[in-house]
Amino acid sequence: MRTELRVVIIEDEAATARNLVYVLKTVDPDIQVLVSLASLSDAAHWFSLHPEGEYDLIFSDIRLNDGLSFELFTANTIPKPVIFVTAYHDHAIEAFRNNGIDYILKPFDTDEISRALAKYHTLLNISHRSNSASYGNVQRQLQQGIIRFKRSFLIHHRDRLIPVETTQLQWFYTSHDVVHACTSSGMQYIIPFTLEQLEDQLDPDQFFRANRQCIVNRHSIGSVEYFFNGRLLLKLLPPPPETILVSKARAMLFRKWMDQ
Missing domain, CATH: 2.40.50.1020 (LytTr DNA-binding domain)
Incomplete structure (x- = not known):
């Protein structure tokens, strides 16, 4: 039985947030966008009231009006995966250190969102097959196998x-x-x-x-x-x-x- 994907959006530009909702629904009409949060303070409050079992995936901008979204993931226990959507290319490494599974540059298109969702489902399947205690462990294992740093x-x-x-x-x-x-x-x-x-x-x-x-x-x-x-x-x-x-x-x- 297919499970509906529950998504949280963190984006301070209202037009971009609406466009992201539209693209997500175009890729998968069964996606449920639970909430669109426009600031770090709004996001921190929402996550404090909603345990991790109530949502599955986060789409987040990085530079918000009241700070960097990394501050949210640093200061709070939010173990769910994040797909970062940003206009800036210079935060990729930090993104993958903050629950990131993909990094999409604005302006995004349907194909990019579709590929990011496919990556999420791939990670989810690996997690289920490995009986991992947490998504984070699987993510770290994958990153260690994929990312090679200069020696x-x-x-x-x-x-x-x-x-x-x-x-x-x-x-x-x-x-x-x-x-x-x-x-x-x-x-x-x-x-x-x-x-x-x-x-x-x-x-x-x-x-x-x-x-x-x-x-x-x-x-x-x-x-x-x-x-x-x-x-x-x-x-x-x-x-x-x-x-x-x-x-x-x-x-x-x-x-x-x-x-x-």
Whole structure:
């Protein structure tokens, strides 16, 4: 017997939310959209009143008017899978660390939504066959088998190619559109990637995007200090060329990343 799929939408643009409902119903008329939530506060309140057994799947934007939706999944126990639908391409790794099973860029179309729903059903079938205790365990196993992170860089330096293990790189810093990487011994090299490209290549358990200019290795962090307006000041070793601050919006994600 077929079970009706119960969906929750988190989207602060009313027109986009309506379009998503229309596309979902086009793909599968039996889908039940339980609610469309327009803010983090509305979503937090709704999930606090509805246990996980009352819904199956979440479609969520990332940048909402009152913050990033990752804050919701970080601060609350929401074990259900999420399909992220966003206009920004630079949050993919964080999405898969926050219950994400797919990452769709706006404007989306029917085929993309259909493929994402197919992926959900595939994961659900794997979970049932494996008798897994939770969807999260299956998701993590799949990600470990699919996602491969960069283990080393072959760096061009003074007419030589130097292999450097990724774990030896303590931070990546961009200045005037040039990305510099620093090793534990203090050697600095120019890396032919943007920080956005590096985010997709680096293990998110090991590296964190502190701000627009810097990605840090957890082993480079000597201490963390509270700064003005809820920001965090990172003391890195070796020291970078400028002060590294984590914004108030990302401070919660950073603390959770460090405390694992």
